[in-house]
Amino acid sequence: MKQYGWGLPLAASSYAGSIDFGIYLIHAVMILIFVIWGVFFTYLLIKYRKKTGVSAERDETHGVFKSLIPDLIVMVFEIVLIAVYAIPVWSKIKIDTPASGNVNTVAIEAQQWSWNIHYPGPDGKFGKTESKYVHFSNPIGLDYNDPAAKDDIVIANELHLPVNEPTVIELTSMDVIHSLFIPEFRLKQDAVPGMKIPVWVKPTKIGTFEISCAQLCGMAHSFMRGKVVVQSRADYDAWLKSHEPQAAQPVSASEAF
Amino acid sequence: MSQDSHSSSKPFYRYFFSTDHKVIGLLYTITALFFLLCGFMLMLVMRWQLAFPGSPIPFLGRILSPNLAPNGVMTPDFYNALGAMHGTIMVFLGIVPLGVGGFGNYVLPLQIGAEDMAFPRLNLASYWFFLLGGLLMLSSFIMPGGAAQSGWTSYPPLAIINPGQTVWLFAMVMLITSSLLGAVNFLVTSFNMRAMGMKLSRLPIFVWAQIVTAFLLLLAFPPLEAASVLQLMDRIAHTSFYLPQGLVILGMRHIASGGGQPLLWQHLFWFLAHPEVYVLLLPAMGIVSEILANNTRKPLHGYNVIVGSMISIGILAFVVWAHHMFISGMSAVLSDFFLVTTMIISVPSVAILTSFVFSLRGGSIRFTTPMLFALAFLPMFGIGGLTGLPLGLTVTDIYLHDTYYIIGHFHYIVVPGSLLALMGGVYYWFPKWFGRKMNDTLGKWHFWTSLICMNGVFFPMFIQGLAGQDRRYYDPMAALHSVPTQPLHVVSSVFAGLLFLSQIPFIYNFFYSIRHGEKTDDNPWQATTLDWACPSPPPHGNFTKPIHVYHGPYEYSPVGHKADWIPQNEEILA
Ligand code: HEM
Ligand SMILES: [Cu+2]
Ligand SMILES: [Cu+2]
Numbered sequence: 065m066k067q068y069g070w071g072l073p074l075a076a077s078s079y080a081g082s083i084d085f086g087i088y089l090i091h092a093v094m095i096l097i098f099v100i101w102g103v104f105f106t107y108l109l110i111k112y113r114k115k116t117g118v119s120a121e122r123d124e125t126h127g128v129f130k131s132l133i134p135d136l137i138v139m140v141f142e143i144v145l146i147a148v149y150a151i152p153v154w155s156k157i158k159i160d161t162p163a164s165g166n167v168n169t170v171a172i173e174a175q176q177w178s179w180n181i182h183y184p185g186p187d188g189k190f191g192k193t194e195s196k197y198v199h200f201s202n203p204i205g206l207d208y209n210d211p212a213a214k215d216d217i218v219i220a221n222e223l224h225l226p227v228n229e230p231t232v233i234e235l236t237s238m239d240v241i242h243s244l245f246i247p248e249f250r251l252k253q254d255a256v257p258g259m260k261i262p263v264w265v266k267p268t269k270i271g272t273f274e275i276s277c278a279q280l281c282g283m284a285h286s287f288m289r290g291k292v293v294v295q296s297r298a299d300y301d302a303w304l305k306s307h308e309p310q311a312a313q314p315v316s317a318s319e320a321f
Numbered sequence: 322m323s324q325d326s327h328s329s330s331k332p333f334y335r336y337f338f339s340t341d342h343k344v345i346g347l348l349y350t351i352t353a354l355f356f357l358l359c360g361f362m363l364m365l366v367m368r369w370q371l372a373f374p375g376s377p378i379p380f381l382g383r384i385l386s387p388n389l390a391p392n393g394v395m396t397p398d399f400y401n402a403l404g405a406m407h408g409t410i411m412v413f414l415g416i417v418p419l420g421v422g423g424f425g426n427y428v429l430p431l432q433i434g435a436e437d438m439a440f441p442r443l444n445l446a447s448y449w450f451f452l453l454g455g456l457l458m459l460s461s462f463i464m465p466g467g468a469a470q471s472g473w474t475s476y477p478p479l480a481i482i483n484p485g486q487t488v489w490l491f492a493m494v495m496l497i498t499s500s501l502l503g504a505v506n507f508l509v510t511s512f513n514m515r516a517m518g519m520k521l522s523r524l525p526i527f528v529w530a531q532i533v534t535a536f537l538l539l540l541a542f543p544p545l546e547a548a549s550v551l552q553l554m555d556r557i558a559h560t561s562f563y564l565p566q567g568l569v570i571l572g573m574r575h576i577a578s579g580g581g582q583p584l585l586w587q588h589l590f591w592f593l594a595h596p597e598v599y600v601l602l603l604p605a606m607g608i609v610s611e612i613l614a615n616n617t618r619k620p621l622h623g624y625n626v627i628v629g630s631m632i633s634i635g636i637l638a639f640v641v642w643a644h645h646m647f648i649s650g651m652s653a654v655l656s657d658f659f660l661v662t663t664m665i666i667s668v669p670s671v672a673i674l675t676s677f678v679f680s681l682r683g684g685s686i687r688f689t690t691p692m693l694f695a696l697a698f699l700p701m702f703g704i705g706g707l708t709g710l711p712l713g714l715t716v717t718d719i720y721l722h723d724t725y726y727i728i729g730h731f732h733y734i735v736v737p738g739s740l741l742a743l744m745g746g747v748y749y750w751f752p753k754w755f756g757r758k759m760n761d762t763l764g765k766w767h768f769w770t771s772l773i774c775m776n777g778v779f780f781p782m783f784i785q786g787l788a789g790q791d792r793r794y795y796d797p798m799a800a801l802h803s804v805p806t807q808p809l810h811v812v813s814s815v816f817a818g819l820l821f822l823s824q825i826p827f828i829y830n831f832f833y834s835i836r837h838g839e840k841t842d843d844n845p846w847q848a849t850t851l852d853w854a855c856p857s858p859p860p861h862g863n864f865t866k867p868i869h870v871y872h873g874p875y876e877y878s879p880v881g882h883k884a885d886w887i888p889q890n891e892e893i894l895a
Binding site: 091 | 471479583618648649656660668678723787788789801805880
């Protein structure tokens with residue numbers, strides 16, 4: 065299957081299928097309703113066009129109830145959609161997020177106009193960050209006095225993920241609101257400054273995908289791109305290993321400014 | 322008191338300071354049509370960039386300042402400014418003033434049999450706040466810092482750090498004030514100035530639509546006015562209602578003290594802006610009701626259902642706002658609540674649409690020019706409404722949110738939906754305004770070309786949205802997933818250009834017919850409502866004889882009556 069074309073992109077996460085199912089189903093029903101409705105509408109326009117000598121007949125005899133039947137059908141369809149589809153699937157994707165730490169976890173700090181991907185390193189713990197340490201060599205302001213920070217890896221615009229494992233992404237922003245959009249995963253979540261929002265994804269295909277920013281974030285909004293590299297667990301570990309910092313250089317606040 | 326301003330002989334005073342609701346209504350109509358044209362032209366410039374990213378804009382490119390378009394190629398900041406201003410102008414300076422200020426002001430007092438609005442001077446103040454707010458908004462393009470560039474939604478922190486936003490906020494405060502003054506006036510007028518016998522159950526649907534709209538404006542705008550003032554303070558007084566601690570902007574620590582919440586703005590904004598969607602829609606539905614009843618020559622099917630649905634929409638509109646925020650970071654559990662309310666609000670909308678369709682049954686349909694516009698509203702609003710379904714459903718919205726799908730969806734509601742109906746309203750009430758008709762041949766040309774072009778502009782956006790194309794993108798080719806559907810941007814832009822051309826017959830027809838159109842009598846459509854029971858155009862004070870109402874609004878084709886309509890004020894002696 066082609067990655068991008070006319071229509072939905074390749075589906076590459078565990079829940080992409082359920083989202084696509086909804087999109088296809090609703091569109092099928094929408095088209096069906098519109099066609100039936102359109103035929104009826106056209107029929108009425110032709111049948112009841114003005115004819116000389118024939119006056120309009122008032123329809124006091126047709127009950128109002130009959131005209132509410134389409135409404136009832138729509139209502140039933142919507143109730144079923146909500147109950148068996150929207151609420152359970154939404155819970156699975158957005159509410160029942162695995163606790164970070166129990167599964168593979170990365171953090172993303174968005175900024176104008178790049179994605180800082182932050183891996184916790186071998187200790188599995190994210191170092192503290194503080195705005196006063198931000199520096200072009202330390203884009204997210206890691207506090208190197210914190211022992212947990214020493215092995216952390218920070219890389220711009222390149223998100224590596226192991227395949228077939230859930231990963232939790234802790235999303236935040238340093239400046240304005242951005243939105244992490246990975247079309248192949250059907251994943252979208254705003255990154256809001258001052259908030260840490262966890263999202264999870266389980267990639268199901270090895271490959272390279274795209275990160276888009278989906279929330280207007282200023283001048284270079286459309287150029288705020290990143291890539292996602294989904295690898296086997298072994299390749300992912302090897303990649304992490306090769307990016308571990310050799311010896312962490314602490315940057316003090318006075319140096320940073 | 323309103324008399325003296327009217328008897329003033331200087332034309333400027335007579336037109337711009339008249340307190341007569343009809344003069345104000347026409348001023349609103351013409352001003353709003355002018356702003357709509359401005360907003361449309363901004364979009365044409367953007368459509369060039371979307372179709373041919375990075376190539377110099379023809380003609381305009383050479384005259385634009387190099388700050389905005391070096392070598393004729395627009396900058397991202399200018400693109401964002403055009404986008405934000407397009408949205409703002411179309412919503413707040415175009416459709417709402419046309420539907421409420423224009424049609425509402427002119428037609429509502431006539432339809433209830435009143436001499437004027439309850440507060441004529443407030444009405445004039447409302448127009449002036451609108452005009453000055455609108456001109457201020459437009460003038461921001463030539464102010465230092467330029468126009469606002471944070472979208473019509475103006476989410477902080479972006480809106481607080483971006484240039485241009487201060488003027489936007491000042492202008493918004495004026496526009497909101499204008500709408501609030503208007504809303505109070507409409508409500509008091511509708512409830513207190515009705516003619517004898519004009520019971521609520523005899524009000525034309527148009528009036529009901531305006532009443533619900535006025536309630537929406539009155540209750541939804543104050544929070545946005547307050548929210549805008551807070552945002553203004555964040556910009557100019559360094560408060561931080563919307564700014565959290567520790568922001569680092571392009572490597573610099575931001576000086577605000579922090580402690581604020583960016584999502585607070587979104588809640589306050591959408592608390593207005595969802596009801597606003599119905600403010601864009603309800604007046605159009607009111608117009609469609611009048612035109613449908615008149616041209617099917619039978620009563621509307623389900624008057625009570627339509628009125629009841631409009632009122633329920635008016636109430637429910639206040640509890641659906643956060644469906645715009647499913648992925649904003651708001652509690653995901655809360656989303657389930659807004660999912661349910663959103664699905665509930667679709668029920669009355671469907672009821673209105675089905676009532677309209679059933680109104681055709683048994684009719685004797687005259688395909689007049691206004692009728693064509695009203696009929697086209699039905700399927701177009703249908704498309705807009707149906708495509709709202711996957712956006713209102715939390716799960717599918719994850720993928721579709723902030724893509725071109727949503728742009729397609731709301732434009733279908735607002736352009737081939739509301740705007741088309743409003744244009745139909747112009748053709749319908751033109752004889753009332755000027756005692757002359759607009760030309761039918763030009764009108765039909767205008768209708769068919771507009772309808773086709775609008776679909777040509779907006780339908781491709783659904784396909785782009787499904788392919789994942791992000792909205793508000795200066796360079797649509799920057800995203801790999803948008804490249805395959807890029808040709809659709811060209812299609813859309815070509816149709817936008819043609820849409821512009823198809824407005825020329827309308828503009829010409831409008832101004833030509835004011836003086837040279839075919840003369841009509843007072844009630845050329847043989848309509849039942851009171852707006853046609855006075856001379857066309859109505860004199861100051863509107864009615865030449867006392868009005869007493871005896872019937873419901875749509876007594877068409879009554880059994881055993883020789884004419885096929887009975888005016889609301891005609892007493893039938895048994
Ligand atoms: C008739 C011609 C129109 C065309 C060709 C058009 C086209 C567009 C396009 C392509 C966008 C997306 C821009 C982007 O994502 O960068 C847009 C945005 C928008 N349009 Fe229109 N539009 C038209 C009329 C209207 C009308 C009548 C309204 C009235 C409500 C309207 C309201 C908006 C709003 C609110 C936005 C969002 C602006 C933002 O992102 O901040 N448009 N329009
Ligand atoms: Cu961004
Ligand atoms: Cu809404």
